[in-house]
Amino acid sequence: MALGKITRRAFLGLGAVAAGGLALGWWRLTRPWPNPLEDRLGPGDVAFNPYVLIGADGSITVIAPRAEMGQGVSTTLAALVAEELEVGLDQLRVEHGPPAGAYFNEAMLADSQPFAQWDRSWMAEAARAAAAAAGRTLGLQVTGGSSSTVDAFERMRKAGAAARIMLIAAAAERWGAPAHALRAERGRVIDPSSGRALEYGALAEAAARLTPPADPPLKPAGEWRVLGRPARRVDMRAKVTGAPIFGIDVTLPDMLFATVRMAPRPGARARSADLSAARAMAGVRAVVPLDTPMGHGFGVIARDTWTAFRAAAAIEAEWEDTPHPADEEAQFAALARGLEGEGFEMGGAGDAPAAFAAAPPQEVLRAEYRVPFLAHACMEPMNAVAQLAGDRLRIWAPTQAPTLVQEVCGPAVGLSAEDVEVTVTHLGGGFGRRAEADFALYAALLAAHADGRPVKVVWSREEDMTHDAYRPAALARMRAHVRRGEGPLALEMRVAAPPVVKSVLGRTFPSLPAVGPDRPILEGAFDQPGAPLHARFEGVPVDLGVPVGFWRSVGYSFNGFFHQCFMDEIAHAAGLDPIEMRLRMLSGPDFAPARKALEEVARMSGWGDAAPGRGKGVAFTLSFGAWVAQVVEVSARPEGVRVERVWCAADPGLVLDPRNYEAQMTSGIVFGLSAAMMQKITFADGAPEQANFPDFDALRLDRCPQIEVRLLQNAPRMGGGGEPGVPPAAPALGNAIFAATGRRLRSLPFGDAVKFV
């Protein structure tokens, strides 16, 4: 439907605008999506709803329609259903399922509005409701924004509850017993009065003929048996036996192998190319030009991946220059020029310009901070398998956005989105990189040159790292009015960075303009609890010609660093303890979760105790609905700085699986520390300079600090888990380095200034 497509695309660009629902007409908002499982039922199989399928053989399948990229989402989503369906996680199979509007994500859009998480004003709530409604209507199936469990929390429990109620009703009918006298337990309906019992499989067909309950009641949390405790992940055995579960492992009969060699400078085309050497190589089947809004270059189809890699390297091309700043120096000069002009504001309070005009100059603290571009560097390089046969395109891909893959790839080969069948595999890391569609698009285009055979397109690590949708570089200028003994009286943060939403939209749906301010430029700054009386947050979008995208925690990844290191500077300028100053700023019931997280992390880390040669730094960031405080301890040794320990107190309001949530915090900390210590993507002559792990490394086991995580549940609303562990890690490390060495580092990675051991 044309309207549906246009609005879906336009909404991606709304960024901060909450009018999506209004634009569509409210009448559509209640339209139920068809159940995508209906198309694939075998004889005797029963799909109770888009999440619960009971097979003719009695097997129970739960659809967990979010990308499993390590965050454990397939297990936790299945647990939501299992809890209400009254089955154990050991009794069911978990599948990702087909791409479908029914698997819309409303929570992610609701959380992308220009309001702080604790802001429950009428306007903020109306914007969230409109965005959530638009999410339902547009049917965007996407895994991102740490939104999966929040989004599924009601919906998937209700799916389980509805199926259970229907199964009990069917048993009641069969036995002539009142339904309220029966109960469900571990996949069976039991009649306690007689002891008789029936497996769900024996009841499924009769149950499916009943009318589903409109609004099934849910168990109170106190009665949970699956949720709220550590579940054994459903994907563990596959992952310790090397099972072929990833996109790169897809193997089909008659399959060809391929790779890509794209322009080294983003946006450039080949001015000329000599493909003869590549084409002449034994085992090479085709060398194909690729010209797309996501990149220009060549694809090579061959008998195996290694041959494709070698042939791609043998392409002799002269690439266009691009008009963009060519290196790091020019890029940061452009960002600095951006800060000379005006941008957009979000949040804020009081009258900061007047407060600074009135402040004595010696009481104004100023600082400039910066961060580089970053690659995602998923362990599994970008890849996809595609097969184009007649008017049917089939794609197997490790993707965070399967409906986007359909919309991008169908039209690229002359088909509609509905003609594209997508199978979502496990993801060998995602971190936001796999919300892009480039790897699927290139595979679709190469499939058109394979005579109907499937083609597996695997990027080399070098292609992957030099053709990312990077975390933006960013430059911040901040000032604060600080009086000794007091916290900041006024704060101003001005941040210049390439706009993420505009960049994503520009390459994904080039015909549509982006509208609204780009929230990532200021998130992690404007929306943090405890702003001073006078506060101003201004973002300046500066396009540097570098594709930027969603990198685990997005804008929080840099604003958390800017904001929380500057808070540390303010505390030292005011002569206050950094935690004590934050606690003072966080008065009122809205910010109680932040206070409690800080108090807990202070207690865990023995905050006041300073060992000789060591230093501790603290940071707190509220992101994706989780309130996270971290303390990092470093030791300053003659040979360099060592990151010794990290303590983390995290409050997502409700913890569905403590062991898994702890793993996500640990993961976020290691991810954030890796970036802060050693990662940067720099440009020379318009092209990324780092191409593989020797140039762009991450923490390894030998330097990984001890990490201790405690989970709190004071926040009034549920938050996510995949990203919120990341933002506090870099500032806590920077503040610890200051505590240990007296050196205030305002530029990432810190490894440019200190040696880590």
Add this chain to the structure above:
Amino acid sequence: MKIVVNGVARTLEVDPQMPLLWALRDHLGVLGPKYGCGVGACGACTVWIGGAPARSCVTALEDVDAPVTTIEGLPAALGAQDLTAVQQAWIDEQVPQCGYCQSGQIMAAAALLRDDPAPSDAAIDEAMSNLCRCGTYPRIRAAIRRAAAMLARASAAGEGAAAPGADQAASETPVAPDAPAAPDAPAAPGAPAAPDAQVAPDAVPSAPGAPAEER
């Protein structure tokens, strides 16, 4: 080219300079070793050659001078019925997140424990240089310790190197992070662990075996 992979002699008609990794993955349908960097920097492709851990992405086929063991053949190589102690410990500690690097991590850890049944932290640091972008390192270290304890127990009981089966392991108390429970949402340290459910085997079409040219 002839190589022995997981105890089976295989013949390959390919360039002898092809890295072992791509021969395994694209020509022999052995998909446990993963491609991560192609330069020997990340360890996702780790296999054993003659029992020693090696990075198969930088080992040319012509240099493979001993039998190759991949994650698929690890239990047989160590005489385990089902999972090796290292694999079982990996499950017990719930190590993997995305899981992509874990074949390599397990191959490195299994070699370490075979040669040094009670490794020091320094020995673990030295042996475990593989990259994990999910940051599972603390649990990897814990799992190596757990596997070492399992092997020590098995050795004391004279059972050899085989790991206990999943049934026995499931009765162990799981490690629960001490999450303070909200009044209405009890986190339950010490709750009995459910046995592992299986991931849907047809989530990805599985390898049918060797491609046409070798069959």
